[in-house]
Amino acid sequence: MKKAKVASTNDRNMTNTFTEHTWDMEKIVSYYNQSNIDPQFPLKSKGLSTPAAESLLAQHGPNMLPKPKEITNFELFVQQFANLLWALLLTADALSFISYLADTSQLINLWCAILIFVMIVFMCCVSFYQEREARLVVKSFENLLPDQCMVVRDGKEIFVDSKNLVVGDLLKVNGGTKVAADARLIVASGLKVETSSITGESEPIDYQIEAVPINVNLFEGHNIIFNGSLVIEGNGTAVVIRTATNTVIGQIAALTTGQKDNKSLLEKQMLRFVKFLVVLATTVALGAFVIGGFVHKWKHVIQLLCNGFLVCAIGMVPCGLPATVTSIITVVARRLASxxxxxxxxxxxxxxxxxxxxxxxKTGTLTKNVMTVTDVWYCNHMIPGLPKEEDLTDPMYRMLEIMGICNAAKFTDQKKKGPLKVKLAPSAGTKMKTAVKSMMCGNTDIDAESQIIDPLILDVSEKGALGSPSEVAMLRYADKLVDLAQLQRENGVVFEIPFNSRRKWHMLIIKENELPNGKAQYKLLIKGASEIVIKMCNDIYTEHGVTPLTDVETGYFEEAYNYYGSNGRRIIGFAETHFIGLSNIKFDLDIGNFPLTDLSFVGFASIMDPxxxxxxxxxxxxxxxxxxxxxxxxxxxxxxxxxxxxxxxxxxxxxxxxxxxxxxxxxxxxxxxxxxxxxxxxxxxxxxxxxxxxxxxxxxxxxxxxxxxxxxxxxxxxxxxxxxxxxxxxxxxxxxxxxxxxxxxxxxxxxxxxxxxxREGRLMFDNLKKLLGYTQIHSYPEVFPIIVNFCFGMPVGITSLQILCIDLGTEIPPGVAMSKEPAESDIMKKPPRPRTKVLVSNTLLAYSYSYAGILQTLGCFLAYCCVFWNYNINIRDLWMSAIDGWQEGGTLFTSNGRTFSVAEQLYINRQACSAWHMGIVFGQFWHLFATRTRRQSIFTHGVFRNAHSNFALIIELVGILIFVYCPGINEFIGGAPIPWTCWLAVAIVGWLLILQGEVRKFFIRKYPHNKIVRLFKW
Incomplete structure (x- = not known):
């Protein structure tokens, strides 16, 4: 083969590198001489030899475009930091460090700054791992999608991997395939190609094989199919002229890479929620700072600002949210992958x-796509299964011929076995008789005197076949009775119009004989939707020859058609005709130089697809x-x-x-x-x-x-x-x-x-809602203590390190366990939600920041008060006491006649902080039961049904016990052991949380459309 031209990837004028669209067949045959193209009958071309193809592949490399740059693991990790939540926490981290510099005696601020930074890095690592796992799930499926194409090599049609295509390959294309390389057409039959990936034009274009003048643009010649374009209908054969980066799409690939994907609806909703949290946290922090400044008479301004912003930022930001959201999506993807x-x-x-x-x-989705010809019908004869001896009449043979020849399906295995006995009808054509006799050669038992065909002794192995299921069914049916290989060899197809969903028929023309005066005898075979095919006919085949298609015969057809159709059968009709035309005529559907009316109806096949x-x-x-x-x-x-x-x-x-x-x-x-x-x-x-x-x-x-x-x-x-x-x-x-x-x-x-x-889509939305409902409720009790301290001068209720222990420690396992929560029993018994329904609704915010949030805050405040009551301290006496007391170097505090030293105040305050800390964690322990369902009672759903939640609750409970009672750890985070009454107070409120959840869900189930009830439905 002569050396093919190579297009420069830097050459923007692609028409200068392609001239093949101007070549005629003679030049194509000469240039691609190793392709063994037959100029007279291109369909009989032999293609490259296997050694030649292997040599060209080794010489020019695989037919692969450079893949768009995939994000590296490092880049993916860095991306995790580009989150508004982390930006807010980094600001809080910087303020904590500034607070330490302002007063280096407060080591807790330094530790807090360090831990916040560690927490951000850790959570980014978790998010990176979850997103990486999700990407791997998608990639694993991409590897399952085949990427093959059909080529002609050594005179045989074979499938090869698209990456193994080489210049000179004869590429076969048909409706539904994606073109794997740039190729010049040498055969085109009703070919329509969509080239939007190249030209941007989404309307399918008719393609042809004729050369065009040199002044015609490459994209207007419509005889070169491009890599990445889609064959909409028809079929064709083309010689590959460019592969890999030398193709048109390979030259422009750089222009289309690196484009950012649009954000999904879920991503947009989560981003909107994050922005809301950032604005809310900043507003609350600044508000608390301003009010606290007036209350504290603007003493220690830097500490006020830093501590207030720090607690509000940490408390209102669900640190585990990005990781747990990704976890839920990944779990769904894995379940669907299975x-x-x-x-x-x-x-x-x-x-x-x-x-x-x-x-x-219907076909292949609702049905099995395993089609079988169950019956055939001709001239008011219903024939179940394979025909018997008396059924082998002329119309039956003609039907078998059309089934076998006018068929795009192909066998991949030519093994066949017998025995088989067949009587040849006197009216059967010579080629048909030859085909049947030839089939019986070799290992088939031939009985020349036999007058019967017995389906019970017909033994033909099921051969592998490629093609549409209905065509494969007809091919296998015909193959049991005739030698299709010989029949197809002896009937040279000169023109074909493939089936499409608009015409609903498949037609081909066979040249039967050459006649004097440059004429030829042709036979037209057609199959398709029976009610359409019969309208193209004026005659019908019977056992006695061709007769006019009368109303009586049409009535027989309609009766049979309705019978099989009402039993769920697909009905394929067959017709044919003979005509005389010029020997060198080029048939064209648009010109209409062949008959599509006055045909002779042969019969139909009934196909079952259970x-x-x-x-x-x-x-x-x-x-x-x-x-x-x-x-x-x-x-x-x-x-x-x-x-x-x-x-x-x-x-x-x-x-x-x-x-x-x-x-x-x-x-x-x-x-x-x-x-x-x-x-x-x-x-x-x-x-x-x-x-x-x-x-x-x-x-x-x-x-x-x-x-x-x-x-x-x-x-x-x-x-x-x-x-x-x-x-x-x-x-x-x-x-x-x-x-x-x-x-x-x-x-x-x-x-x-x-x-x-x-189901999984609904479950994912449900679990995301549950996750947000669970995690956001603790924002209120985490921020409330700073408001009480700043605005009302009461002793601090929780430290920033304790908040970190919640958000980074005890809160993560239940959040992750929420991704594994089983579906509620009614998940597939309720109407679909509107697409406009947002993930973070006003009702969900009301739940988190009003009644449920307030209820949990009440439990924390009661536990906080229990500490002071344990020392017989009147809560009213705490009002404004923290302005001068309850701190290092503070004043004495007196309540109910008892005076407390600074050391006693600091210890009691640490106990109060631990009580509030315990109130949040233990409250969330109970709250998890309330949020594991949105509509169904947790008691009917299964209290301990989710093993992951059970394990998470154990971790949560053990964690708070360590943070409250373990010496050293509790002191480090600003806490101390607490009395048992604190636990009792929180347990009571915890049960109230479950009760309010059960009552709320009862009314949601009972009165789902009530306007008041809908205010509590999230």
Whole structure:
């Protein structure tokens, strides 16, 4: 092969490096001589030899684009510090250090500064680990997605990894594939390609093989398919002319890398909440400082500012929030990974949880996608299974011929075994007889006198096959009766129009014989939707030859069609005709130089695709969850409705009332806005015989009515709707175009997995709500002591180190355990939440900062008071006493006739701080039971159901016992052992927390729509 041109990646004018679009076939054949291109019959080209391909691969390297720069672990770690929460805490950290410099005798301020910095680094490490784990979950699924393409080498069509493509390879493309390299077309049959990744034009373009003048732009020649473009329909063969960085997309790749991703809705909501916390903490801190300044007559201003800001910042910032939120998302991703659900972005699970319509493709999603030809019909003859001797008439042979030749499926294994006995019908064509006889050679027992074909002795091994399930079913059916390999060899296809969802038929033309005067005899074979194919026919094949297609024959067809369709069968019709044309004619669908009317109807095949075992139960769960399921299929409405009944999607009610409807695709565009309003209220809809445009319209009409729609699909025709839907869900076995357009990929192609994803999405939102409800409640009792101290001059209630022990120690395990909380029993029995419903609602803030927060603060204050009551100190006497007392170098304090020295005051104050510290932690111990459910009683949900929560509670309880009673540790953080009455006071309030939660949830369950009750629902 001559050395191919290499495009410079620095050359911005890409048309200067490509001239192949101006080459004719002769020059292509000459230039790529090792590709063994047949100029007369390109489909018979041999392609590169294996040694040549290996040599070129070693010479030029793999066909791989440089991957966009992935963030390194170090960069990911540094990113964790770019958080407003940490910025606020770093400010507090700096103020703590300044406070120490102002009074170096206060070592606690230095220790506090050090610990805050250590805490920030530690929490960033935890967040880094969780986010890294989440990214690995996504990456592990990406490795499961195959990246292969079909090429012709050594005269055989084989699959190779896209990275092993080389210049000169003959690349085969068809509808649904992504082009793996830049390639010049030499065969194109109804080829439409979408090149938005290159040109930005999303409308599919017709591609052809003819050379264009040299002044025509590369992108306007439409004979070179580019790496990364998507084949929408048709098929073709192209010789690879550029690979890797020499392709067009390789040259412009640098222009598209490094772009920032848009933030998800979940990220935006969390960022909004963090901003709220920063503003709130700063406002409270400055307010407390100003009031405290007046109360303390502006003594020790720096200490007032630093301590006030420090406590408010630490107390109001949930230090473990970033790590625990990431933990919840990662847990969900792992659970879905175990169920073979791949999320391209982890936060899409939150969107799935809010969807209220699932528009599902039928084949392979609701059904098993294991298709079998169960019956064939011709001229009022219903033939179940394989034909018997009397059924092997001329129409039957013609049907087998169309099944085998007009078929895009291919076998991957040619093994076959017998015995098989067949009688050849006298009317069968010579090639058909030859094919059947040839099949019987070798290991097949031939009985020339036999007059029967017995299905019981027909033994043909199930061979591997590639292609659409319905075509594979027909290929296998025909292969049991004829030698397809020989039949395909002896019937040279000169023109083909592949099946697409708009035409709903597949046609090819065979040149049968050359005739005098430059003419030739052609045979046209067509298969497709039976009701469409029969409309193209004027005649019908019978045992006695071709007869006119009368109303009587049409009536027989419709009766059989309705019978099989009502039993959920897919009906594929067959027709053919013979005609004479020029020997060198180039057939063209747009010109219409071949017949598509006055055909002869042969018969139809009935194909069964049974529903998946889990489908009916999954649909039932969707209904209970308030999710409507729409079936969107290309099947006839009779077949689609029958399947809908079989899977429980639609039901007939007594009295004839219907809460469902079947709509034919051609009706979709004619529906008025009022029609759509009515249809959306239905419990189920079946859309039959739909086109890509109609699927897209269905999605758009649902979205106009504020519906959150998840659209499933596996074919190229599903891609536009998958892109437009709120959640696009592609099948793992689907086309590359569909997977490229989707947000979620089901590796097991199972509709039930979508229901699992919805459950996990709802659970994630629930657990995030619970986490925020649990963590934010302690902000109030942590900040309240500084307000009491600054504004009312009472002894300090908690130290900054104790707050750090809470936020960095005892509070983390329960927060992480919340990510493992099982779903409440009603999670799939309540309607979907509106997508506009925010994560941090006003009702949640009211819960945290008003009634629940106040209740927990009351428990802390009671424990605080118990310490002073233990020394017979009147609480009223504490008012303004901390201005001059309760500190190093302070004054004596007297209450109820007893005077307390400075040392006694400091010890009692440390006990009071420990009591408040214990009040928060022990209060959260009880509060965890109240927040583990949002609607269901914790006693029916299971008090000890979550083993992670049980372990977290033990850690929390042991932790506070150490901080309160362990000598040295309690002194270091500013505490001292406390009396038992403190525990009793907090336990009582803890039970009140559980009680208020149970009462609140009871009314939420009993009166969910009551306006007053909704004020307490978060």
């Amino acid at each position: 169920k073979q659900v791949y999320l391209k972005k982890l936060d899409i699970c939150e969107a799935i949880g809010s969807c209220n319509i699932i528009a599902s493709d 529903p998946k075992d889990e489908t009916a139960d999954a649909i039932k769960q969707c209904r209970e969850a308030g999710i409507k399921v729409f079936m969107v299929t290309g099947d006839h409405q009779i077949t689609a409705t029958a399947i809908g009944r079989e899977i429980g999607l639609v039901e007939d009610h007594p009295g004839g009332e219907k809460d469902w409807e079947t709509i034919c695709g051609e009706e979709v565009s004619r529906l008025s806005s009022a029609d759509w309003d009515r249809l959306i209220q239905m419990k189920a809809l079946i859309f039959a015989r739909t086109t890509p445009e109609q699927k897209l319209l269905i999605v758009e009409e649902c979205q106009k009515r504020k519906q959150i729609i998840a659209m499933t699909g596996d074919g190229v025709n599903d891609a536009p709707a998958l892109k437009r839907a709120n959640i696009g869900i592609a099948m793992g076995s689907g086309s590359e175009v569909a997977k490229d357009s989707a947000d979620v990929i089901l590796m097991n192609d199972n509709f039930a997995s979508i229901v699992d994803a919805v």
